[in-house]
Amino acid sequence: MSETIALIDFGAGNLRSVHNALIAAGASGIAVTNDPDVVAAADRIILPGVGAFGACRDALAAIDGMIAALDERVHGKGTPFLGICVGMQLLADKGIEFGEHQGLGWINGTVQAIEAPSADIKIPHMGWNDVTPTPRSDPGEGAHNLILAGEAYYLHGYHFDATNTDDILATTHHGVPLVSAVGRDNIVGVQFHPEKSQAYGLSFLKRFLEWKP
Template sequence: MAEKIALVDYGAGNLHSVHNALIATGASGVVVTADPDVVAAADRIVLPGVGAFGACRDALAGIDGMIAALDQRVRQEGVPFLGICVGMQLLADKGIEFGEHQGLGWISGTVHAIEAASADIKIPHMGWNDVTPTTGHDLLEAGEAYYLHGYHFDAADADDIFATTFHGKKLVSAIGRDNIVGVQFHPEKSQAYGLAFLTRFLEWKP
């Protein structure tokens, strides 16, 4: 029986491109859903996201029962979870973007604006850049991926950082713990590297 993969729909911008990328890996059980009951029964969960931290957090919280379903299925029951871009940033304790906003608090840290290390460093960080693993995590391989972000995840615990990238200074490229992984890059825009990453996620048994 094919696994049920819940792609959470909370109006987060890159939903359809992530869906298409998952289908391109050969996955057959992908369900785009805003239904907490579907999320609560999923075998794997993907949380995409593009936009401002606070607006995305409010949109997710605006779906009655969604955050509770995510918390139960991911943190209590341990199904594999992938957050992409703002979907990764929402794992933090809080985000500082147009004010201070509470995150999910799954991975301790704060999302701050990227500060340019020099005048020639352009913000937002946009385009292809490296993914440099910091651990031997099953999902992360060295390579290049596509980024588009003006804010970065400042992790409180270095052990939660799975990969970094360099844009004038080191920025977190991937974070996680146990069955939870979040990536700042966009696998759905990262061609062969991104599809290989998604394939590994769909085969991952944390």
């Protein structure tokens, strides 16, 4: 029986491109949805996001029962979860963008503005850049196995400052080190856009679709 993949539509994600990339990566059973009941029964959950942290958090919270369904399915049932761009940032405790806004609090940290160390470093961080996996003394079977070295496409002016370095799966460098991916147990979030990252992005999505945390 094929899996159901809930691609959450909360009005702030690049849904068509993500949907098409998932199909190209071999996915079937994709449900583009804003229905908490569909999310609560899904085998995999993907939360894309574009825009400001607070606006995305408010849009997600405005769907009655959605955050509760996510908590139950992801934390309670261990369902594989992928957050993309702002969808990854929402995993943090809070975001500092046009004020302070509460995140989901699944991966401890704060999302704050990228501070350029010099005038020649342009913000937002936009375009192709490295994805450098964080070295591990014990590779195990965790979320970090999803992230391979390569190049991916980024577009963001805010970055995830993780409290626990063990939650950082990969970094990139744009004048300063920036987090490319975070994760723990059945949860992974990527700052880059896999749907815009060509072969690298499709290979990452394929690994996520096959992942059994």
